[in-house]
Amino acid sequence: MRLTCSLLSLFLVGGAGAQSLSLHSPDGHLVVTISDDNNQPSYQVSLDNQPLLSDSRLGLAFKQQGEFSQGFAITSSTRSKSDSSWQQPWGEQQVIVDKHQQMTVNFSRGKQQFAVNFKVFNDGIGFRYEVKKQQGMTDNVDITNEYTEFVIDSSDQAQAWWIPARGWNRYEYIYRDTPLHEAARVHTPFTIKHVSGVHLSIHEAALVDYAAMTLNQRRDGTFKADLTPWSDGVLVKKKAGFTTPWRTVQVGRKAVDLVNSHLILNLNEPNKLGDVSWVKPGKYVGIWWGMHLGENTWGSGDKHGATTSETLRYMDFAAKNGFDGVLVEGWNIGWDGSWFHNGDVFDFSQAYDDFDLDRVSQYGKSKGVRLIGHHETSGSVTNYRQQMDAAYDLYQQHGVTQVKTGYVADGGDIKRIDARGITRHEWHDGQFMVNEYLHSVTQAAKRGISINTHEPIKDTGLRRTYPNWISREGARGQEFNAWGTPPNPPEHVAMLAFTRMLAGPMDFTPGIFDLGFNGLDGVNRPQTTLAKQLALYVVLYSPIQMAADLPRNYQARPKAFQFIKDVPTDWQQSIALAGEVGDYIAIARQQRNSQDWFLGAVSDENAREFTIKLDFLTKGKRYQAQIYRDGADANWLSNPYDMVIEHKIVNSAQQLKLALATSGGVAIRFKALD
Numbered sequence: 001m002r003l004t005c006s007l008l009s010l011f012l013v014g015g016a017g018a019q020s021l022s023l024h025s026p027d028g029h030l031v032v033t034i035s036d037d038n039n040q041p042s043y044q045v046s047l048d049n050q051p052l053l054s055d056s057r058l059g060l061a062f063k064q065q066g067e068f069s070q071g072f073a074i075t076s077s078t079r080s081k082s083d084s085s086w087q088q089p090w091g092e093q094q095v096i097v098d099k100h101q102q103m104t105v106n107f108s109r110g111k112q113q114f115a116v117n118f119k120v121f122n123d124g125i126g127f128r129y130e131v132k133k134q135q136g137m138t139d140n141v142d143i144t145n146e147y148t149e150f151v152i153d154s155s156d157q158a159q160a161w162w163i164p165a166r167g168w169n170r171y172e173y174i175y176r177d178t179p180l181h182e183a184a185r186v187h188t189p190f191t192i193k194h195v196s197g198v199h200l201s202i203h204e205a206a207l208v209d210y211a212a213m214t215l216n217q218r219r220d221g222t223f224k225a226d227l228t229p230w231s232d233g234v235l236v237k238k239k240a241g242f243t244t245p246w247r248t249v250q251v252g253r254k255a256v257d258l259v260n261s262h263l264i265l266n267l268n269e270p271n272k273l274g275d276v277s278w279v280k281p282g283k284y285v286g287i288w289w290g291m292h293l294g295e296n297t298w299g300s301g302d303k304h305g306a307t308t309s310e311t312l313r314y315m316d317f318a319a320k321n322g323f324d325g326v327l328v329e330g331w332n333i334g335w336d337g338s339w340f341h342n343g344d345v346f347d348f349s350q351a352y353d354d355f356d357l358d359r360v361s362q363y364g365k366s367k368g369v370r371l372i373g374h375h376e377t378s379g380s381v382t383n384y385r386q387q388m389d390a391a392y393d394l395y396q397q398h399g400v401t402q403v404k405t406g407y408v409a410d411g412g413d414i415k416r417i418d419a420r421g422i423t424r425h426e427w428h429d430g431q432f433m434v435n436e437y438l439h440s441v442t443q444a445a446k447r448g449i450s451i452n453t454h455e456p457i458k459d460t461g462l463r464r465t466y467p468n469w470i471s472r473e474g475a476r477g478q479e480f481n482a483w484g485t486p487p488n489p490p491e492h493v494a495m496l497a498f499t500r501m502l503a504g505p506m507d508f509t510p511g512i513f514d515l516g517f518n519g520l521d522g523v524n525r526p527q528t529t530l531a532k533q534l535a536l537y538v539v540l541y542s543p544i545q546m547a548a549d550l551p552r553n554y555q556a557r558p559k560a561f562q563f564i565k566d567v568p569t570d571w572q573q574s575i576a577l578a579g580e581v582g583d584y585i586a587i588a589r590q591q592r593n594s595q596d597w598f599l600g601a602v603s604d605e606n607a608r609e610f611t612i613k614l615d616f617l618t619k620g621k622r623y624q625a626q627i628y629r630d631g632a633d634a635n636w637l638s639n640p641y642d643m644v645i646e647h648k649i650v651n652s653a654q655q656l657k658l659a660l661a662t663s664g665g666v667a668i669r670f671k672a673l674d
């Protein structure tokens, strides 16, 4: 349905021709109001008449054409609505409902014009700029400022959870829990608790050919878009006639409502790859943790991890225990010396002498286990670009269908050589790299290869459009527990669930069973119980999950290992049941094409008990609950292995009391019985 609203029929409020247009969510509770008071385009957001965002500025500035903001007035608008659903080929939820109201608001000043397209869902809003080709804007357009603001109502009483932007460690910071006014320059998703108790997450969707939006707090409570610049200072380089990514605000009455929102996916374009049945979720093991612990090396020598014999050993272990793939890092030339600083010497087709690519891929095929490829670039992206076609071809020839990429380099230190041969250094989240990451994904897609990006650009839901972008890092993962200063604190996962995970899947690499490789009192260790390591497989969604520990540590604890063998990575539906940001979370997920459900719950540094209803289970069915929980004496610090495995018959009418130790967890498989 499309309605056109002429200038005359606009609802007039305020003085001197100021106009105001409102757009309601389908359930009527959430309202966006767009206005041009004092010829300044702006918007506000409220929930049940309670303001959440007060008057927040809109607009862009261009190098050649100046400011498209102040002085612009509303000239017309069009509305439409949608009530549909679509399916994910793989995911945390198969069917996604897309119900929203939409309005495009046109602004102009003389002959200059731009539009803002708003969509309001029950779980939040999205808007993006649409700038048409117009007089004075026909060719290259350099964006030098984006004025978009998010002005938080009653900001002095709001709380925020965030990581800093434009830092050397990209997205790999410990999340901070502060009064809102202390959040200076932050990455998104940026999570806020409003004084009313409503939770907000500010982020973006469909970040394509544009710079990532970080947020800068100016006056208290006013967060302004702060686009990550190119090395020459320009923020974004476009051709005339463009749209921006969607700026999003997810809104939840409870913290878990943010986790249950599908707004980011709904604002992305449908699948552009056609048949993607070749993209396979699954579980993998790999030659990986040994390097992080220092038992092995990526480079050559006595401790070289990526040898043929070691790969065959992992393939045997994978085949025996039902894993689909074996990741091998360090097989290709370039790791010797200081690989972190030496990305230019990586050769993506040349193996070390003790690694036989033909042999391991043949062996894998005979065992039904895939070799998972790896490309560490150390941020030397021109070196990677030059070899990319040949490197992906080589993997394709060897039946490799999934490649983990890596861009280890400090923020702002991505090295590229431009068309004139000049070396430039870019940010991981500037427009240049946004395009570079997507280039790798689309080139891989041509060869039936899925990409798992480490040191990535943040996720903005592009897995909908490019389903072979199967996972990514983009936060502190398990690796920090091996060597991070400091390692991830006990609240880390309860924090990730309400922040980073709102963006999309994460390759966290769970499942470390030897929690005391430096002694339990060593600084570096997973600061969790064993049961919590199991719970991560359900809590931290990814269609590919690693069993990250060394085979010997799984062999030592076969009963606990059973849960990792049983847990799937592809789901029919997911429900976040309970939780508070940074404190705890419980999530239930139904296995795809199955009646079985799984539940994962984790706690922060506090032990806690809470009760969950089992009403997500099918009515009238009996289930065997296979429960892996912290023992009565468990605590993460001195007694992390105390875990009870018990089986109970349950049904949907029952409740289950969960008792979690300090930094503890519980993992449950509900096996349908009849």
Ligand code: NOJ
Pocket: 288, 329, 376, 406, 408, 454, 455, 473, 479
């Ligand atoms: C950082 C990645 O996160 C990690 O998983 C990988 O082992 C190293 N880079 C080396 O590529």
Ligand code: CA
Pocket: 454, 455, 473, 479
């Ligand atoms: Ca990393």
